[in-house]
Amino acid sequence: MEMHETVAFQSNHLMAFKMHMAEVKEAGLRQLYQETIRSLEQNLKELLPYYQAAPTSELRAGTDDKTAFFATHLLLFAKTAVRNYAIAITETATPALRDTFLKQLNQAIMLHGKVFAYMQSKGLYPAYDLKLLLASDQKNAAEALKMK
Secondary structure, eight states, X not given: OHHHHHHHHHHHHHHHHHHHGGGOOSHHHHHHXXXXXXXXXXXXXXXXXXXXXXXXXXXXXXXXXXXXXXXXHHHHHHHHHHHHHHHHHHHXXXXXXXXXXXXXXXXXXXXXHHHHHHHHHTTOOOTTOHHHHHHHHHHHHHHHHHOO
């Protein structure tokens, strides 16, 4: 499952970086975006061969609808926020700030649950079907790699 999490995270962010690339005008930041894109592409190319040993199913061809991308982006944000708040809570020395982080952690957990439920209800995240989940990872990574 960690490979799934890593591939999903990197594929989604690669798509987002590529979508925003035309809007990045400052040369130094543009160079960092290009370097990040190349790095993520290489990472995915190195990880995808490991899927050959895993059971997969075929997914129907995708459409231009970006609902799954946007929902996944939101889910990944919520999941990362939960991790970040959990770490922040353990490193905070101020009780008031710890309480604030705890409140925000609970909000992030609730958001994650809502986004997950939304994706499940729309058939966008086959979390309980390993074959479909891995096939979805491969499809999304391939889509991210072919984007210009």
